[in-house]
Amino acid sequence: MPTATTKTIDINVRHVTRLEGHGNIVVRAKDGVIEKNEWQVPEAPRFFEAMVRGRSFEDIQTVVSRICGICSVTHSFAALKAIEDAMDIEVSPQTSMLRLLTHYGEQLESHALHVGYLVAPDLLNQKSVVPLATTHADLVKTIVEIHRVGNLVMEKTAGRKTHPIRLLPGGFSMLPSEAELRELMQALEDTLPRLEALAAAIADVSGKLPSFERDTEYVALVNPPTYPFYEGQIGSTDIEALTPVADFESVVNEYVHPQSTAKWCKWHRESYAVGALARYNLNADYLQPAAASAANSLGLTKGVCNPFLNNVAQVVESFQVVERSLQLIDVLLSTGITEERPRVTPKAGVGVGGVEAPRGILFHKYEFDDDGICIRANLCIPTNQNHANIQLDFEAFVPQIIDREQDEVRHLMEMLVRSYDPCISCSTHFLNVEFI
């Protein structure tokens, strides 16, 4: 514990940069006593859960994809799985494989974007990726190529990089050709050595990541013997038992914190964390070879609780999704693509879809009437689930760094927030806090 000092700081970061969405950091200390230490979210709420009411089940995916630009595929899949759950719609194995391939594409694209464009500048002492293009030209080129392949996968399987077009309840409106799958296979094979280069670069600067630890509950999809992103039950590092996705409301337990009007989430403790580090801590045993090797060389081990290592876990997951994508394409090419297009008859029902977004576990729940019109919706976003954990990290971290220069404290707080890869536009579909 730092000794009492005469330290006075006044940090008021409005709209943290290099972050998806609008978040504020407010830290005030006088004579070494911390008076205020808050993570705030002033993003304009859009009220998606209210907005989807009255929409046909056919249009839900189109609307909720627009919750987020970076994880639009994930939102689409959570919605489609919920609709299929509600209306007992089966999907073919081919559809499942293609969806997983699309999903992996988004993980790769999002992780490359986050680690390469938004976090790397901090580790390399720049304000953005723009100057890095001059100071670290090769590295930036590598990151851009990795990002491009993630986008290519989504384009070829879902019709577009952002806001997928081909996704329907029950399947796809159009399928990739075998030639396109071969193109993807080549691009993904070329990505592995680039990921090695990225991992090496991160390992070089990993000393810049603060060694801050706080014992944390981690929550993610679990589905042995796989490292799941699309299918599974809800697992926690605090308990052995798994919870079905349909019961997610008993997991997220939204509550209003007495000191704030933000709705937070908790399960077995006052907060929990979701995201790459959570997935890693729960599923590391099932990593593919190159991913496991990368984890090793990056010094990641099961049970770590340093939030800054979330970005290291994202690099490891990038290997994982590339290796798995290559396996999927292999299977698809051997079985061949069968032309199929779903035709669905709606019916009344309630359904839940749970999938892993790049930044954590996401739940969509909908209720439909006999004509397939949405009556009610409940969406629980990964970043929402992280807000409470970020706040508690603030409370543990600030006392440890309070003696440093104000600017350094501010920068470290920003890096802490960025490590979570928050997607604030997503989380403010139903959450808004602004007070100073």
Place this chain on the structure above:
Amino acid sequence: MMKPRIAIFDFACCEGCQLQIVNMEDELLSLLEHVQPVEWREAMSDQSDDYDIAIVEGSITREEDADRLREIRKRAKTMIALGACATLGGVNKLKNLFELQEVKTEVYGESANLPILETARVQALHEVVDVDYRVEGCPIDAAELTYVIKCLLIGRTPVAPNYPVCVECKLHENVCRYEYDEICLGPITRAGCGARCPSNAYWCFGCRGPVDEPNVHAATQVMEQYGKSVEDLKVKLALFGTQ
């Protein structure tokens, strides 16, 4: 010659349109040889108070955002509205179909009346300030934004297509989506996307907004020919804010 100073802002949106700028990759670096980005919160930590071109994504959903937009308008010589949320209101406008109080209560329950949860009817940017140029779509196609910026750099007026998506759909030799018993907004939606969705065997949902004077008579005929009603069309139109 001074490079024009460009700033990028966003309001209520998913930031997917800004992501298309990031997705430009090499082309972005090439573009940066001709313009100087002075503020772009999502990707840079620099900030600035004056700019030549303001690119704005997102809708206006609160009075404080309308104020912030007016402030940006004062400081920018040219304002470009980026994407459906900014040009039309986008999916955000679905909220306008409901009573505001009811929407807040549905989502926040008993916390609904807290002052910080204030929300207003959703507006596109041009409903609050004058907008000089619009790049349509959800998301935008970065090529269209590049086109607008290039025009501004050489002093030419950018032109957006004023014919419906059907024209591009036919050029792609697609079978009409109405033949598949779907309701497609192509007949009244502004082209420029290359009929991307119908080319992916998916109906057009009008994310680029209507052409200037939609041929409603012809659209009605198409609806009747395929046994659909204009009511069906209106339900689909609400998705991206076209009223």
